[in-house]
Amino acid sequence: METRQNVNRADETKGASEMPRPKRISIGELRERLKSGDPGVWRSLEEIADDDEVKAFLDQEFPRHTAPWMGEMDRRQFLRLAGASLALAGLAGCRIRPIKEIVPYVKAPENLVPGIPKFYATALTLGGYATGVLVESHEGRPTKLDGNPEHPASLGSTNALTQAMILELYDPDRSQSLTRDGKYVTPAEFEADVKARLRRQLATGGEGIRFLLPSGSSPTIERLFARLQERYPQLRRHYWDAVHRDSVYEGARLSFGRPLEPVYRFDRADVVVSLDADFLFEGPGSVRYARDFADRRRVRKDAPTMNRLYVVESTMSVTGGMADHRLSMRPSEVEAFAEALRSAIRDGVSGEGGQNAFLSAMAQDLLANPGASIVIAGENQPAAVHALVNEINALLDNHGSTVQWIEPVVNPESRLESIRELTADLQDGKVELLFVFGGNPAYDAPVDLQFDEAIRRAGLSVRLGLNEDETSAHCRYHIPLAHELESWGDARAFDGTASIQQPLIEPLFNGRSVVTFLAMLLGDERHEREIVKETWQLAGLGEGAFEDVWSATLAKGVVPNSAFAPQEVSLNPFPAVASRASSGLEVRFKPDPTVYDGRFTNSPWLQELPKPFLQATWDNVMMVSPRTAEGLGIEIDLGAVVVGGAAPIAELTVGGRKVTGAVWIVPGHPDDTVTVTLGYGREKAGRVGTGTGFNACAVRSHEASWFAPASLALTGEKTQLALTQHHYSMENRGVVHEMEVGKYGHKEHHAAHEEMNLYPDREYDGNKWAMVIDTTLCTGCNACVAACVAENNIATVGKDEVIRSREMHWIRIDRYFDDLDNPRYAHVPVPCMQCENAPCEVVCPVAATAHDNEGLNMMVYNRCVGTRYCSNNCPYKVRRFNFYKYTLYPGTWDEETPVTKLLRNPNVTVRGRGVMEKCTYCVQRISAARRRAKKEDRPIRDGEVVTACQAACPTQAIVFGNWNDPNARVAAEKAEPHHYVLMEELNARPRTGYLPKFRNPNPAMKEAR
């Protein structure tokens, strides 16, 4: 993938900003126009639709957005029609006419060759922490996100959430216009109103002005606030994130006297102990951490060794699934455990048996690896645990080596305090002017504060948000927020590294960025680009003429050497804590693995992404352990041949507040604990998200932000979960080969079958594409699935269809476990195996699926008649069928909201009703690389073709390449002694192979897993 040095970015955007914007008009005029039908306001769809020009474009282009058509379209026209795309709601009935038209440019933009995608570097933030991405753009349509190899938080990988942010951009439910009390107003009116009130605040120094922000790390926004502060010294900023890290900073305060940010160096750690921390999956830097961690776990000929992971946790987390030794306990017990561990490390190990045995063996292991171990505590554990852990790391000399401390990347003040104060002030009527940027506090603020009601007490509340959500409903004004892919900005990564965000497209729905908005408050009329640029002019980007460095930085996506320097820390020991462990059932809150804190609830991709360990979609559930379930009288037979999705509904009571939701059994989950995930049960999420799952925030109070005593009782009703996997045992079919790393090289039970074939073998002398997946490294995070969906225009089908087992994912992550109470998990990503003796091909009556000369199992959609015979005959069941016209389905809904068509990858056919589809090894990427190579009269280089799943995988568990190339990585992995293929005895000869799941148990604790 090449990153275009993007010098003319500025001009393009200037050009773009010249495009006709709606004139700001008064309500009266608006009414007139709505009558007269003059297209002046984005919102007036039918008016737009009636505009012949626009209609022409829409007519012309939309029906063919799904195909490689975009050849001859002008960027600006494109942007205009994109902006008006909702208008298509009225025009969806476009039909392909016998004669198609070509619409060439009027003035061709330089440096844009139709049909050749360009890649731009930018960054996207989650919880304020940036992840660098490369955005693939087709004629001005961003279509795919991939990690930016230059960026420390990514190194080229992404997680599922980042993959889905491209869909967030095109979400047809994003707010389209400026409203006051739900009615449209012109920006002019709004600005007049706000500025008037601001002026009134000048007198009081702006003590009535409050901002409520989610965590952010943007230097520019800091700068703008500083300027505001000059004008209104009394102005206050409050912060709120549902997924906050209070305890991390508080822990640091306790240990070092000041809030600091930890950065872990898993690449240096031989022993890792996690106390309720899901560091491989959640939190800042998790993608990078996963990579570093995996690099120490990659068992190969040259270095058949790996690190060891102990996990002590109060739920079943992705990190826990990777553990070599795992101990589950109720959240409140972790503190005591940490205390015990500290004393063990400090005063030497003692005691044996049960938990102590685990603890002492672990402690010994840690002591044996000073400076090469990491003990890490979860955000959900109280500050005390963090303080204890900090001390343990100090005792192990880990500070500075494996654990580094830097200045906080985001504002470290306590979120819980901050929002509590704001609510109080609101209730006391102290707040004249409240600005709520992003986030969704009305939905996820601590329920006992009743923040949503409090908002109404503000003199004037202004909401800047992507969607008109619960919070917007309580605010006076709602202003559409520009997506990060639509706006200029900057942000810092988990280690402080800064990136500059550049827009990939003009705001689709005429939203404005935080920067523009603040500038507006300051009366600063400049384009946001200029403001961001200024920030860095002041900060300095490095040697050389600024313009050059600037564009170089944009192209690279990272501001060189901007990472925060590690701080010297001196630790003040933490006093012994009396165990505050409560008895009885506890509830454990957790950001949802797919919809996070609710910001992705309206994302069909993520809704349909199976949740790790649950394999459930479109719902959140109350997770309990088998024993607890037994106690509650829950009957779910996890051993059944086909586990149905019928889940009992239970009522969860926390501090007198109640919420009801589906209960599901998760082996390995601690007893007497119920884990609930945030982000569901939303009332104003949008067409996709509204009404899915139950709202855990309804019982999440100020004191009980992460866990609390609770009670659970069955209501007697049942509900249907949409599961994607219905059987959890391997049935001794050797799907995963498990072995201890010590046994590396010893050929065990399974001896490679002798290669026999009834037919003369087919020769593959050219490129011989193959894939190897390392099951040791797969964490089951589903990033590959999301990436595949994004790359291959895969439809989402909605809950009902998933229940009918019709999900369309080309790659799925199978999850197996061996025991209910103390399970060992194994994750197996299963894409198409690209069998050389493909059983599917022989039975296709129309030769719609056959082999190409490189041994790929081709699937030709336009030839397929849909007998589904191939799927029946596929031993791996990786083929997917369009039972309905899924382009009408959630998130794909092209016919209703063509804006989602802009998201399409023009190099992949959008499959119609009644055709079979499957993984193609991203043949479109292979083909592109082949053509490039041919033009340069050279063979395709190793690593030149990267499949979407491979690129996304945080642990780089997937390797793809040309098996015939002796120097290719894939060839090396295929040569690994323990390489195996699924169901080898079928002699289908899969090209996709696997490496066994190696574990590294502590010899001292065989009995405790």
Add this chain to the structure above:
Amino acid sequence: MAHHPTVIEPKLRGFTAHYETPEALIEAARSAREAGYSRLDALTPYAVEGLVEVLGQRDDTVPKIVLTGGVLGALSGLALQTYVAVFDYPMNIGGRPNFSWPSFIPITFECGVLAAALSALVGMLMLNGLPRPHHPVFDAPEIERATDDRFVLFIESEDPQFNTSETREFLKETGAVSVQEVIS
């Protein structure tokens, strides 16, 4: 196909003689042959064994046609498959050889049977000169009983031996239940 006369003015076409049993008919036919009549036909409600031999009208071409049809059908079936899979558009289907003859057997067989069956039908009809909805004999009185319970012998007037009075007499002597003039 049997050529047939197209006539305008009605004239005598011959005589039909009705018998009660197939045996009687066979006897009559035999004596008619011995009397030297050649333009004979016998109409019966169901196949009467040995009749054609007596009338000297036995013809065994149908099986030959069917055999040829069948063989040709099978061969063309096999040829089509081979041409497609080996020469016109060879494809690597599941690693199988281009000429996977075992997979071609069923279709080859079906083609053979189909062709054979059709040639049986067409062959039989053409040799019998069918369809022929109009035939002089249908003008004979009571001829409809030939498809019911009567066994009919028909001597055409074209027959060199034919003589209006003598032939009628002759037929009467063969024990016919009734002898009718066929005028059409």
Add this chain to the structure above:
Amino acid sequence: MPQVFSAKSNVLARATFLIAGLMLLVIILAGMYMTPYTHRTGVALDQPTPFSHKHHAKELGIDCRYCHTGAEEAPYAGIPATEVCMTCHSQIWTNSPLLLPVQESYLKNIPLRWNKVNKVPDFVYFDHSIHIDRGVSCFTCHGDVTEMNLTFKTNAFEMLYCLDCHRNPEEFLRPTDEVFNANYETPPNQEDLGRQLMEKHAIDTKQIEDCWVCHR
């Protein structure tokens, strides 16, 4: 018993059988004849302005790439932007009525809307650049455009048409520097030349016959 059918009916009866058989044959033949493979070529479509390739490409000798800029590097050869026309026509023929649409487009910033002459279905992924690069001339597929006053398609781009060349390229390949040459004479030893070129460009029919070369 009276005849049910008249004497004529014999002929009729047999005729019906024959006709039925013939009809079947006719239907099959008609079906084959009417496939687009043999059809809808040589028809010029209405265009916003009657642009003549003959005039521009032949008489004036303008190179294909001057207007169809993408041909060498992109999947799409591309249709010239209005401003490309205006580079000349802002000086010459400025008051020709034929050019009104062009000028209007330029001034009002509204694109011209040409009717597509050569097209392949949406599920066919065709890349101009690679064909040009491997020595497939524009004129091989688009016919001698330089002789067209109004543009029409000379070949129906049906699968068989593409396969003809993908199966035996040697009959069509040209030296790369002759690709844009309208007056190129196919040499008598085309077959050998073609094979040499295939050798040179490592063109492997085995590979370019794969479904996934065009359908993805």
Add this chain to the structure above:
Amino acid sequence: MSQALHDKEIADIGTEQLIGAEHSNSSLTSKIGDIVLKQPSPKQWFVSLGFALLGLSGLLVAIAWLLYEGIGIWGVNIPVGWGFAIINFVWWIGIGHAGTLISAILLLMRQRWRTSINRLAETMTLFAVMCAGMFPLLHLGRPGVFYWLFPYPNALGMWPNFRSPLVWDVFAVSTYFTVSLVFWYVGLIPDLASLRDRAKKRIVQVAMGFLALGWRGSASHWYRYESAYLLLAGLSTPLVVSVHSIVSLDFAVSIIPGWHTTIFPPYFVAGAVYSGFAMVLTIVIPLRAWYKLRDLITIDHLDWMARITLVTGLIVFYGYLTEIFYAWYSGNVFESFMMANRMTGPYSAFYWSLIFCNGIAPQILWWRAARRNIIVLFVMSLIVNIGMWLERFIIVITSLHADFMPSSWDMYTPTFWDILLYVGTIGFFLTGMVLFVRLLPAIPIAEMKHLLHQKLHGHAHASEEVKA
């Protein structure tokens, strides 16, 4: 007829009572012909026509909605890509087989009792195959392009994949239908002629005359006719075996445990005949009552059919036992799980009712009394029909829903539309049969006369030699 004569017949053909004593050639013609020409239809005929048409309209609705909405309206999913459609396809094809067996194989075997029921059986074959033929087309994701399954020159340069059993099906089923049609029609020609000659209404005369092709029963015609008919029988015999073998290959050629079995062809064919005869009984038993045909379709006919049902039933049951044995003997983890899952898994209820219907129940036919008891026979025939449907359900569903990858296992549940389509085809089938009985001679007149002749004059055998 004189008493003496009657005694003589008994002597001739022993106890076998295949044709009423009082019958003469003319009585046969009138009795059978008048069903079509004169006799007003019994009220049961109208009732059954009503039901049939109801089902037929259901079929139309089901198809319309299917074409509009797509395959999604059915219960099929991944892993269970085939559901009712294929089950019904196999079921119907199987039923068709009895017709060909009775008319062709039994003809070659000189089984006199085939005559009189063969026409009904053949007609049943035709409509059954039509029903069957619908499903492979309808179950396509894109029914609009079904013709891609036929080899024809086209602008794509593409052909069907002749390695695929589905293409074999296309050829097998269409051949089977064509040949059965020819066989059936050829058999009809002489009878059409006799109807033409008996008809009083001009319109009927013309209609029958047109179809009779001017047949006049000329001796040389009869000779060629007989040899053609015999040859068709000879062709149909291997054909009927091949067709269901090929259908069974749809499964046997795949690699799915429960499908990938060498015993499929023989036991599919047996099963086909088994279900076919059951269906003949189901149709014939009421018919002979309504139209008072007990003298033409005698209790001996039924007895014979019951015997065949019993024999084929035993073969099928043997097939089941073999499957179980293989599953154990192969030691193959997939095979043994498949069988265990059938017996104890979520679909075990279906499996055991299948064993009852096809394995246990038919054993009652060992008893002559049962075979000659109309009620028992009728109930039995229904049980067998159900059993054979269940067999296909077990084969298709239980094999697919839990095959190789445990992670992909899932259930199949038919939807309303699955069921409506199935019921619809039954309606279509009945409509066909009911109309046929009214419009065409349901019992071969000429052949019956021939049988009568053989019966009166014992030299059946001599004559057979001449024929062969």
